[in-house]
Amino acid sequence: MSRLAERIGTAKAEGRAALIAYLPVGYPDVDVSIAAITAAVEGGADVVEIGVPYSDPGMDGPVIQQAVDVAVRAGVGMRDVLRAVEAVAAAGAVPVVMSYWNPIERYGAERFSTDLAAAGGAGAITPDLIPDEAADWLAASEKHDLDRVFLVAPSSTDARLASTTAACRGFVYAASTMGVTGTRATVGDAAEKLVARTRQAAPDLAVCVGLGVSNGSQAAEVAAFADGVIVGSAYVREMLEGRGADGVRALSEDLAKGVRS
Amino acid sequence: MTTTSPPQPGERLLPARPGWPDATGHFGIFGGRFVPEALIAALDELTEAYEAMRVDPVFLAEFDRLQREYTGRPSPITEIERFAEHAGRARILLKREDLNHTGSHKINNVLGQALLTKRIGKSRVIAETGAGQHGVATATAAALMGLSCTVYMGEEDTRRQALNVARMRLLGAEVIPVTTGSRTLKDAINEAFRDWVTNVETTNYVFGTVAGPHPFPAMVRDFQRVIGDEAREQVLEREGRLPDAVLACVGGGSNAIGIFTAFVPDDGVRLIGLEAGGDGVDTGRHAATITGGTPGVLHGARSYLLQDDNGQTIESHSISAGLDYPGVGPEHSYLHDIGRAEYRAVTDAEAMEAFALLCRTEGIIPAIESAHALAGAMVVGKELGPDALLLVNLSGRGDKDVETASTWFGLGDREEVDPGPGLDTDQQPTEGAISNDEAVAGSDAGDEA
Structure with a gap:
């Protein structure tokens, strides 16, 4: 049973979209980042994407780059990530790991899946791994009953929307804007169009939208057409600008209202 | 320079590719x-x-x-006899990509x-x-x-x-x-x-x-294979035989793949890639990805790379900025694993010795990147001896490296009156005359990534 699908389904039953928060482990250090992740849950996040620091985050904009750079230099690794997974599970949200592929490959896909399942993780989102290259991860996640979330983009063809969603379990991540992570003034109608196309390809799979949402009113806008709203850079900005766990909790509260409006 | 008729349009991209990659680029x-x-x-x-x-x-x-x-194009072949006296008297032919417009391949x-x-x-x-x-x-x-x-x-x-x-x-x-x-x-x-x-x-x-x-x-x-397609024809025309070994420096590896590809089916021809050994592979300060790295994923492909236990890319070090890259092209990783090509590391000091030697013996200032291939030729020439025929890709010219080299050799303002045809070891800069970090600061690339 997919824990991500279950949680997103619960939100849907309440007549709202799920709130999915992203925060990387290790900024400014491991303990403070775990406290912030916990605060995101307390503020109302249903799911937390726990970011694995990576030296070459090609899909991320300057905000996330700046935070993970600190974590990379401090040597933060998968053991720290698994601690954060346990913390999120204990706080009552569904933990899912967000990682570029190489840190998982280096750790070992099978070992990663074993340890993630043991820590209470629901699965992983892999932004630079397409299903075509994912044989090891497909096998290991299947074996350990883990969710796997791949991405679709406005440039995806209908054929790719079909093949990518077929490989997903839990939800599919609709990267709504052509570009890197970061907050944006407007969400744009590309997101709604992509969600509609994705639903057509996979009517039973939850579609969650990421890239650009930073406040409650944008969250409300996206919640009107998506099953889940993913917020990353805005959370990280709370940390970079020194507002820490309190800032993260307040942002979650604002966004949680947004997805319910 | 070859005297054969110029290739017909298309000949340079159309020769049969090796049996790789597959349709999805593996x-x-x-x-x-x-x-x-x-x-x-x-x-x-x-x-x-x-x-x-x-x-x-x-x-x-x-x-x-x-x-x-x-x-x-075509770029010429130059035999370097005076240099070869320092390379076991093996015969060495240079493929002159340094003479291309913009100065490299x-x-x-x-x-x-x-x-x-x-x-x-x-x-x-x-x-x-x-x-x-x-x-x-x-x-x-x-x-x-x-x-x-x-x-x-x-x-x-x-x-x-x-x-x-x-x-x-x-x-x-x-x-x-x-x-x-x-x-x-x-x-x-x-x-x-x-x-x-x-x-x-x-x-x-x-x-x-x-x-x-x-x-x-x-x-x-495909775009770089012209180097080897031309060179193979030129060497056959000039010598009536294939070379015993083909050598090239490897950062990302495009000049090396460029000269290797035509020779891949020639089983008797050794293909030797020279990686940047920096201060020495055992010091950890190097860019020798295949020699000192492990398979992983970086910049869109799986290949050997320099990474730590967490899968983070490790910063590379080399006097040659063009070879100073912690990854390498996937075809090199493949050629290494199937045993068709061999990869060795050349330290900064060895590369700079070969750099100086080519300047002094042949009147050619190479890119420091290409000097790694020349340093490899000095070693391989000694291993194979006077009957051997080596083909070395001179991938770029060294005008850009004049400042780095001047600093490395401590030339500064003083007149350099050393009359020797080559540099003896005691004419080399002593360690500590300049740190490698300072030398890196003045380097430039001939074969980036």
Whole structure:
């Protein structure tokens, strides 16, 4: 049973979209980042994407780059990530790991899946791994009953929307804007169009939208057409600008209202 | 210089490829596409357009004309007898890519990719550059073909390589200093990918080496294989036999793949790639990716790379900025694993010894990158002896490296009156005369990534 699908389904039953928060482990250090992740849950996040620091985050904009750079230099690794997974599970949200592929490959896909399942993780989102290259991860996640979330983009063809969603379990991540992570003034109608196309390809799979949402009113806008709203850079900005766990909790509260409006 | 009739249009891209990569860009377990889904459509478009273009007589004729009339191909072969006295008296032939327009082999690839850019109807190109050579070549092709051009370059390199930055700007390119991560070539590549995913509708990424996601490794190989196709013919014509070994420096590995490819089916010809050993592979301060790395994923493909236990890329070190890259093209990883090519590391000091020797014995100032291949020839020549015939790719010229070399050798302001034909070891700079870090600060690239 997919824990991500279950949680997103619960939100849907309440007549709202799920709130999915992203925060990387290790900024400014491991303990403070775990406290912030916990605060995101307390503020109302249903799911937390726990970011694995990576030296070459090609899909991320300057905000996330700046935070993970600190974590990379401090040597933060998968053991720290698994601690954060346990913390999120204990706080009552569904933990899912967000990682570029190489840190998982280096750790070992099978070992990663074993340890993630043991820590209470629901699965992983892999932004630079397409299903075509994912044989090891497909096998290991299947074996350990883990969710796997791949991405679709406005440039995806209908054929790719079909093949990518077929490989997903839990939800599919609709990267709504052509570009890197970061907050944006407007969400744009590309997101709604992509969600509609994705639903057509996979009517039973939850579609969650990421890239650009930073406040409650944008969250409300996206919640009107998506099953889940993913917020990353805005959370990280709370940390970079020194507002820490309190800032993260307040942002979650604002966004949680947004997805319910 | 070969005296055979000029190749017919198309001969240079059409020779049978090796049996790799497969249709999805895999060289055994290496290669592939490890990129965000948002880029897949652009990579598919590029693959499809390229596969059509490489068998299109109109394109092939235009590409061939540019190679001859603009680049100055074919590049000649030069035998270096005086240098060879220091290399076990083996016979050594240089393939003179240093004589190409813009000063290195990089132009071979960018002319092909710039033509492809026009064919797919895009008006802007972006490129990464470690210290300037691929950036200059891309800016050159963009100027020639009327394309807008943006080059990403690590901030440290823009400061150290002010001359190449000025060259690119004179050619009309915008140079953007990259201030993220380690502020080196690998971060310039990350930044170029970020630009591409954002502006993919108007922009084509002109990748500088045989790395990156499919189709770049195969496409750049096809554009660079002219080096080996010409050289094989020239050596046969000149010597009536094939060389015993073909040597080239390897950063990302495009000049090496370029000269290796024609010889891959020739089982008796050893293919030897020389990686940048920096201070020595055992010191950890090096860029010898195959010699000292492990398989992993970086910049869109699986290949050997320098990484730590967490899968983080480790910063590389080399006096040669063009070889100072923690990854390597996937085809090299494959050739290594199947045993068709061998890879060795050459330290900064060994490369600089070979650099000086070529200057003094032959009147040719090589790129420091290419000097790694020359240092390899000194060792292999001694191993194989006087009957051996070595072919070495002189991938770039060393004008750009004059300052680095002057600092390394402590030439400074004083008159250099050393009359020797070559440099004896006691004429080498003593350790501590200058640190390698300082020397790196003045280096430039001939074979970036």
